[in-house]
Amino acid sequence: MAELFSMAIAAVLINNIILTKFFGMCPFLGVSKKTSSAVGMGVAVIFVIMGASIITYFLYHGVLVTLGIEYMQLITFILVIASFVQFTEMFIKKFSPALYKSLGIYLPLITTNCAVLYVAKDNITQNYGFVEMLVNSFSVPLGFLLVLYIFSCMRERLDTADTPNAWKGNPVALVAAALMALAFSGFAGLV
Numbered sequence: 001m002a003e004l005f006s007m008a009i010a011a012v013l014i015n016n017i018i019l020t021k022f023f024g025m026c027p028f029l030g031v032s033k034k035t036s037s038a039v040g041m042g043v044a045v046i047f048v049i050m051g052a053s054i055i056t057y058f059l060y061h062g063v064l065v066t067l068g069i070e071y072m073q074l075i076t077f078i079l080v081i082a083s084f085v086q087f088t089e090m091f092i093k094k095f096s097p098a099l100y101k102s103l104g105i106y107l108p109l110i111t112t113n114c115a116v117l118y119v120a121k122d123n124i125t126q127n128y129g130f131v132e133m134l135v136n137s138f139s140v141p142l143g144f145l146l147v148l149y150i151f152s153c154m155r156e157r158l159d160t161a162d163t164p165n166a167w168k169g170n171p172v173a174l175v176a177a178a179l180m181a182l183a184f185s186g187f188a189g190l191v
Contacts, residue, residue: 011139024115038152042145053137
């Protein structure tokens with residue numbers, strides 16, 4: 001149990017997918033202007049990564065390994081992720097049109113979000129068991145959501161701050177992201 005907890009803390013804080021691996025930078029910069037959009041995107045990414053990881057885990061171990069075609073994992077994972085994102089997009093459009101509109105183009109871009117494919121492949125590469133895969137597949141996007149939420153709060157404050165014209169918008173946001181990555185590196189010795 002302690003090992004799973006350490007794995008979760010490491011995925012959320014220490015090895016954060018955005019701040020240490022720089023995966024998912026497109027939604028990180030694109031959807032972080034409003035806190036509500038950031039939370040919506042974070043929850044959608046959690047849902048997609050969890051679902052895609054479970055499906056790809058069973059597909060890999062139940063079909064690809066059984067048939068001896070492990071080399072097909074990349075194309076299989078991409079197809080699963082694309083299908084799952086389409087399902088998520090239809091679900092959000094049906095049950096939360098306001099969130100669907102606020103996420104805009106970034107919702108279908110989850111398909112090309114390298115963080116989703118990274119988690120699915122990492123679960124296989126690290127040879128995780130089912131429970132470890134679930135912990136990793138929940139913790140990584142939870143870290144994504146945490147960083148996205150913190151960054152969106154920072155950007156909302158920065159928009160009202162007295163910033164020089166040359167620094168307004170993305171330049172000051174990127175400096176804030178760098179400082180955030182530096183702050184999160186302080187968690188390195190935690191586990």
